[in-house]
Amino acid sequence: MLRYLARRLAQAAVIVAFVAAISFALIHLAPGDPFSGVMDNPNVSERVRQTLRAQYGLDKPLPEQFVRYIGQLARGDLGWSFSHDRPVLEVLATALPNTVLLMGVALVGSFALGILIALIQVAKRGSATDHALSGVTLLLFSMPDFWLAILALLTFTYWLPIFPVGGAVDAVMHEYMGLGARIVDRLRHLTLPALTLTVLAAGGVARYQRAALLDVLPSDYIRTARLKGLSEREILRRHALRNALLPIISLIGLSFPALLTGAFFIEKIFAWPGMGLAVINAIGTRDYPLVVGGVIIGSIMVTLGSLLADMLYALADPRLRGR
Amino acid sequence: MPWQIQDSAVASLPRPRESAFAVGLRRILRTPSSRVALVILGIIVLVGLLAPFIAPYDPAAQPDIVALKSLPPSLAHPFGTDPYSRDVLSRVIYGARLSLAIGLLATLVSLTLGVAYGAIAGYAGGVGDAVMMRVLDAFLAIPRLLLLLGILVAWPQLSIGALILFLGLTGWFGLSRIVRGQVLALKHAEFVTAAQALGASRRRILVRHLLPNLISPIVVAATVGVAHVIVLEAGLSYLGIGVPQPLASWGNIIQDGADQVAALWWMSLFPGLFMVLTVMTLNILGEALRDAYDRR
């Protein structure tokens, strides 16, 4: 177990190192000097220009620039965001908790909802309910994130104005609220974006979980459970689900790229002040360091997510636990 | 929400005997849902191909930017008009052409790269293979959209060809893993050793047997890949860094109405419906193909 953990950690470290190299390549793939627009812009202060030059050592040969760049990344220096006039790390660190909150709620929600749908489908496999739910989950699975978010926004803030239009809190009134009202205000703002992301991700979870359950059901140990006199419902809940949970844990790791991508669009559409909104707004202002910083942090999140899922898997599977 | 888990799902496929494509088609035609999907997809493709004959208006024409702008759906304009007085239905029809073409071309790029990289890694083996696989892990750790954001933000005026290239460049990682696995499995397969003992060259055998083994994962990856690209392209266009304006792609049309989503709801609704229909039918077919090949 410990050796497995160490190996897996080393793997993750290698991946992050490669991601850093890729991000360096991204910067230097750009036509001409990636900062020419910034450098020539009279509105950019001399201080920023100097920081940028120092950061990227733009006059030095490429290998040296690379070593500098990696060194800076290793120290947690992601560069300077000129649209915010603050270090990139600071900008992203302020936004990150909101993204983590959104993704966390959606992760828990989508797995709960997805597993529930799959259980209903498998309990009534072959029925009209099963087919109808398969259609729904396929629809969600095929749905472009941004389009469902737009529809949700249209439906629940304009046509049926139940939820506030955007942001994490009421822009004006939040300051003047008491603690209770503030919490309610936050929840009201969180609900629609989190729900949208939950529903989007639940489609994939349900499809995967249904297949996993159907994989488990013909097993001999399910027959043993039937033989003991357990009801189909008990078998599904106790024996099949428990075994089908193992693939679900791997799915948690695999779901991070899709969740993060979804969060980016949803933050943009619901003006949710997270990392995605920061990065997408940075595209508009061509704030290159911020975008690349977002790519790096996002990739680290994905890597950590799959690392975490692998460790959970090793803990949950008694066959691996002993090693 | 499309997930990118193609590789695990089609990992081990048996060796085809008759033409994999024929088998796939025959199998998927058996299920009613994929028959319906095939018909719908066929209609959308036809609409795209015949766009100039079907579209009621010129998708770029701005007949009267004052009187005809932002009209809700009516008989004359079933999908309404946009803020530049362009007919949304015509733009959606031309959008089908563009979005499908981008999806197909970018997927072609991905398939070529994926097969080449995977084959080289699998054939090389040893250290070379290990390094190539670690690089692949890193690319797989970067969500495709983020990678594209990182690339595209540096290229302010992007031609459509370059966009297709970049979409293709970021879509081959999963497939190349499968290809590598197949090459590795083949390398150690007994019949290869046996044929070698009979004097055939190892490389020749590999090449001869590789392609038939790869057809099924490639067909599946291509079907699902086109769906992915369509969604990605729309997302990027929606963010304003995809298909250059004023070309009509589904994402661009939605982007044109994005400032006033509530007032111009028809501009998000109709192109989105077409997009979802296309992606869904492609996913149904991809899944049916996967089942068809798995079941053999």
Next chain:
Amino acid sequence: MMPPLLSIRDLRTYFYTEAGVARSVDGVSFNIGAGETVGIVGESGCGKSVTALSILRLIQPPGRIEPGSRIEFEGRDIVTLRDEEIRDIRGNRISMIFQEPMSALNPVFTVGDQVAEVARVHARMSKKDAWERAVEMLALTGIPAADERAKQYPHQLSGGMRQRVLIAMALMMKPALIIADEPTTALDVTIQAQILELLVDLQKKIGTSILMITHDLGVIAETTSRVIVMYAGEIVEEAAVDELFAKAHHPYTEGLIHSMPHIGHDQERLNVIPGTVPAPTDWPHGCRFRDRCPYSWDLCEREHPPLYQVGVGHASRCHLAIEPERRGHPHPPLVVEEGVEAA
């Protein structure tokens, strides 16, 4: 005379597959008395396992027990019981042991948990009581340090140990009948003997009936008192064990006995009888064994043989019962003459 514990009458279990209707069990009738050990023997595909699963109504679609079949157990017809009622019998009054001790246990629960589950379902025992009972049963099946072993997962136990766990599970509620479907096939020879001994031993202690299903006449000889030979979905011969080995009547049974290696040796496939079992979707007319039989004549093609009474408690589905002199003139089986696969 006491009514038998289990009485099966005209059991037919069919599978409605794409290739046609597979009549896997096609009109089987037999009894098992209280405390009796009965064996069913036959090649794979003869319908013996489907018979076993039918008794517990564990047939999954597209298979089903045909209407008209009766499985009377303790005065009730299992075929028509409601789902809750049959669940109450499973693992409680009738339990079953399978041949795959590896896969028959759920990999994510401890073996103690899985054994205890039986008592929790049927006796509504508390978690603690059920666990204690499970450890007791595990010890009874000869698992050393049972309280420690109970906390382990299936993959930590050997094949023989796992089979003991399954036996403990089957014995938890002291059932009236245990169905053992090839309980030793997957095990090493030495372990096989131990497990069989254990089963016989426990049967004496607890007094349950056993239905032993196997392709191995050696197992039958060691454990049972009465034998049913199945072929192509039917019973072809039934007799007391000694009678069967001494005076086998049906040519198929003869073939089985001839193909037996020395008892105690690792079992080979039964490959002395030429040909293979026909497909269950397409049983031949007349006698189903005809093509593989060295005595068959035109009557065998014309008429499906009934079960003839050939001795005391001895029945055989062979026309030789009415023309016994033909046994003196064997001929090469049809499958060989026709050049059809002779395995």
